[in-house]
Amino acid sequence: MRLNTKGLILKEQNIGEQDKLVTVLTADFGIIKAFVRGAKSIKSKKQSATGLLCYSKLSLYNGKDSYIIDEAECIEVFFGLRNDIEKLALAQYFAELAYELAPQETDANEYLRVVLNSLYMISTSKKPNLQIKAITELRLLSLSGYMPNLVACERCGEFETPTMYFDMEHGLLYCENCASAGVPLALELNTVTAMRHIVFSRLEKLYNFKMSDEGLQDLSYVTEMYLKIKTERKYKTLDFYNSLRTV
Numbered sequence: 001m002r003l004n005t006k007g008l009i010l011k012e013q014n015i016g017e018q019d020k021l022v023t024v025l026t027a028d029f030g031i032i033k034a035f036v037r038g039a040k041s042i043k044s045k046k047q048s049a050t051g052l053l054c055y056s057k058l059s060l061y062n063g064k065d066s067y068i069i070d071e072a073e074c075i076e077v078f079f080g081l082r083n084d085i086e087k088l089a090l091a092q093y094f095a096e097l098a099y100e101l102a103p104q105e106t107d108a109n110e111y112l113r114v115v116l117n118s119l120y121m122i123s124t125s126k127k128p129n130l131q132i133k134a135i136t137e138l139r140l141l142s143l144s145g146y147m148p149n150l151v152a153c154e155r156c157g158e159f160e161t162p163t164m165y166f167d168m169e170h171g172l173l174y175c176e177n178c179a180s181a182g183v184p185l186a187l188e189l190n191t192v193t194a195m196r197h198i199v200f201s202r203l204e205k206l207y208n209f210k211m212s213d214e215g216l217q218d219l220s221y222v223t224e225m226y227l228k229i230k231t232e233r234k235y236k237t238l239d240f241y242n243s244l245r246t247v
């Protein structure tokens with residue numbers, strides 16, 4: 001059966017002399033693995049359109065054991081990522097996050113839109129890298145079933161106090177009167193406000209907030225820790241990005 005969709009190439013791996021295997025985040029079928037035949041030929045338009053971090057129109061068919069891409073046309077290559085190692089490292093981390101969190105064989109349009117918007121934002125330097133990182137981590141986690149409950153204090157319902165406490169293990173928030181000693185992490189109110197925005201805002205508004213560099217460091221620290229606790233793993237691409245980070 002022939003299928004048409006759009007997708008972002010998350011991984012590519014050479015198979016033999018001519019072919020490659022790519023992992024794609026597609027709008028309609030989530031994460032899929034697909035073979036690209038004859039991709040290495042210089043004349044092949046498929047070669048560039050199935051390169052890492054290309055967003056492309058894909059025509060594929062479902063072979064016996066796997067998908068096969070027979071036509072690919074590039075829509076966006078995020079050129080601004082290609083000459084900045086720090087941005088490229090962050091983009092590769094987003095690809096790893098998408099691979100970890102997006103579903104397979106089902107609609108993943110929301111995931112794709114978040115990742116594409118984030119790649120666009122870093123490639124055009126529209127917002128600080130750390131802000132885009134925190135947004136991508138927490139929004140993808142929220143889509144994939146790890147949305148923390150940030151509405152109000154879990155115990156008394158208080159909306160905000162100058163310091164609030166976040167229980168990362170359970171994804172719960174407490175006000176300063178209700179936090180029990182020892183367990184949760186103290187957060188300044190502006191960090192909580194930013195996290196609420198990332199979790200609850202519409203996609204069109206997702207990137208529209210401003211924080212100091214110090215505030216972004218705190219925000220990025222929390223979203224990264226929360227990600228690692230919830231997914232119980234480390235991310236090689238994140239370690240690489242952190243080793244390069246200048247701010």
Ligand SMILES: [Zn+2]
Binds near residue numbers: 154177178
């Ligand atoms: Zn409370």
